[in-house]
Amino acid sequence: MHKRAFWVGILLTFQIVFLSACWTPPASAFTNEQQLFSQAWRIVSQAYLDDTFNSQNWWLLRQHSLQKRLQNREATYAAIEKMLGSLDDPFTRLLKPEQYRSLQVNTSGELSGVGLQIALDAETGGLIVVAPIAGSPAEAAGIQPLDHILEIDGQATSEMTLDEAASLMRGPVGTSVTLKIQGKKKGAKNSLELVRDRISLNPVYAALDEQPSGVPVGYIRLTQFSANAPAEVAHAVAELEEKGVDSYILDLRNNPGGLLQAGIEIARIWLDEGTIVYTVNRQGTLGSFEAYGQALTKDPLVVLVNQGSASASEILAGALQDNGRAKLIGEKTFGKGLIQSLFDLSDGSGLAVTVAKYETPSHHDINKLGIKPDLEVPLESISLDQVGTAVDSQYQAAVKLLAGQSVLAEVISN
Structure with missing residues (x-):
């Protein structure tokens, strides 16, 4: 009898520990940082194309993330980016306020930079050129579709997001940026110094x-x-x-x-x-x-x-x-x-x-x-x-x- 009571007690203890590890506070108790993270999680949960979320438990990912203390906005952004990175989809990404405004301008007005449309290579994950914009400094320098961008101002692009790379290439008219480029056939690597200019988006x-x-x-x-x-x-x-x-x-x-x-x-x-x-x-x-x-x-x-x-x-x-x-x-x-x-x-x-x-x-x-x-x-x-x-x-x-x-x-x- 005592032995049975002992095992029941252990099982109840394990259950309580398990439940407490998965418990998160109600939404009303969330901090501002947790609320922002939860908003991002909810958008992906409702809208993302792959309802298996890259074969992972999307709800459990939220639970684990909210158990961690988010000290400030940058920590929250990092948590959101880590969450999105688990989807293994470079096109699903966080756009910080400046990046978000820049993207909206890019489809309606004009911008200053080198004039490159970029993407992540589906096979290697490396940064590649989709196309240079007509009349841009990038086109004048001879950069071609499917060229690989290895470095931006000496920073390796291997760990950059698309928006981080785009932000580094944009800047005031007349300033310069150096790109290390490798041709699409993996030939010679060339460093090109480009002078940023106003990019006309008249299409x-x-x-x-x-x-x-x-x-x-x-x-x-x-x-x-x-x-x-x-x-x-x-x-x-x-x-x-x-x-x-x-x-x-x-x-x-x-x-x-x-x-x-x-x-x-x-x-x-x-x-x-x-x-x-x-x-x-x-x-x-x-x-x-x-x-x-x-x-x-x-x-x-x-x-x-x-x-x-x-x-x-x-x-x-x-x-x-x-x-x-x-x-x-x-x-x-x-x-x-x-x-x-x-x-x-x-x-x-x-x-x-x-x-x-x-x-x-x-x-x-x-x-x-x-x-x-x-x-x-x-x-x-x-x-x-x-x-x-x-x-x-x-x-x-x-x-x-x-x-x-x-x-x-x-x-x-x-």
């Missing part, structure tokens, strides 16, 4: 190209899917229509993406009907965005893409390709098929959270795979002022494609 350049063949080509280069991009593309198409163009080349090379909605609206400029993109949420539920109005033009269209065409560029290119509206020329695209949403936190910081993935109208998942062009044409390194000229092999391939009567008939029939 559209348009021109009429009078070809010797007599086919007037409307050339539109789109460098980023910013908030004003759909209106600027529509304006360019309207002006080129008035000039009597018979065909179009839409240049999405080195366009790293931007706002999802901007990509959808630009697709509607070219499509009368059809699915633009499917989105797939954490429940596996398909959503879609459709074209539903009259396109601004039905003229034949060729889209130029390369390894620096990412995200919204791939949504647009995939929509036009799968709907038979355009032919794609160039190189396989970057392969970013995840969608992030921005969420405000109570102290002015924010979270970028992966909430869905997208598929092209033919249900191609392009994440880490990219979109293959209809005609693969490698591009030699050329400067910005050589784009769309005789030395631009991809552009010339597009002009040749548009000039062929059999190709025109095929595109029109689609």
Whole structure:
């Protein structure tokens, strides 16, 4: 009898210890720092694409984190970053107040820096270039898509987040920053000193190209899917229509993406009907965005893409390709098929959270795979002022494609 009572007593003791180890105070008893952490945890819990949270107990992670004393805001940020890091998703990240404001400016206005769009390599986790912004110091220095950034001002990038790297490269106009760059083929390592400049985010350049063949080509280069991009593309198409163009080349090379909605609206400029993109949420539920109005033009269209065409560029290119509206020329695209949403936190910081993935109208998942062009044409390194000229092999391939009567008939029939 005494022995049984002894074992029951031990079991009860273990149970009490276990419960106390997992217990956290009610929300009303949280400090300001704990409340901020809990807000971030709750956003991810409700919105993140992977409902297994990288195969971990998300609730238990919260419990363990809240048992630790958060002394100040930096400690809270560190705890949030550690929590997000457990997801093994570089696109789901904390944006401190200054970084959050900078990201919002990046999609609507202008900034000062070197003009690089960056990402983390899906295989190595290293910092790589998605694309240099047209006319930027980075482009002038010859930095190319998929180049590796090893150091920024002598600091190794191997442990940096995307936002930390971006913050180091931004700065006042006229100041300099040194980048150690290694080519995408892991060749020589070069240190480049770049002078920061004002980076214009006007996303559209348009021109009429009078070809010797007599086919007037409307050339539109789109460098980023910013908030004003759909209106600027529509304006360019309207002006080129008035000039009597018979065909179009839409240049999405080195366009790293931007706002999802901007990509959808630009697709509607070219499509009368059809699915633009499917989105797939954490429940596996398909959503879609459709074209539903009259396109601004039905003229034949060729889209130029390369390894620096990412995200919204791939949504647009995939929509036009799968709907038979355009032919794609160039190189396989970057392969970013995840969608992030921005969420405000109570102290002015924010979270970028992966909430869905997208598929092209033919249900191609392009994440880490990219979109293959209809005609693969490698591009030699050329400067910005050589784009769309005789030395631009991809552009010339597009002009040749548009000039062929059999190709025109095929595109029109689609």
